[in-house]
Amino acid sequence: MKKNMGTIDKSVRTIIAIILGYLYYTGVISGTLGLVLVIVGFVFLLTSLISFCPLYSIFGINTCAVPKK
Numbered sequence: 837m838k839k840n841m842g843t844i845d846k847s848v849r850t851i852i853a854i855i856l857g858y859l860y861y862t863g864v865i866s867g868t869l870g871l872v873l874v875i876v877g878f879v880f881l882l883t884s885l886i887s888f889c890p891l892y893s894i895f896g897i898n899t900c901a902v903p904k905k
């Protein structure tokens with residue numbers, strides 16, 4: 837897997853995942869919507885940890901910084 841996520845993208849995804857987890861834990865979101873959002877948060881966290889998003893590769897998006905030569 838070639839990395840296709842930049843630092844800002846990973847940070848935003850991690851923050852969103854933490855917020856969704858907190859909202860579910862405190863009971864602000866619950867039920868089916870809560871479970872769906874927790875799963876989305878988990879996917880965001882997982883993709884930010886491995887720096888690879890499958891949807892980015894499908895659509896040809898790459899937010900990694902271009903290495904300087």
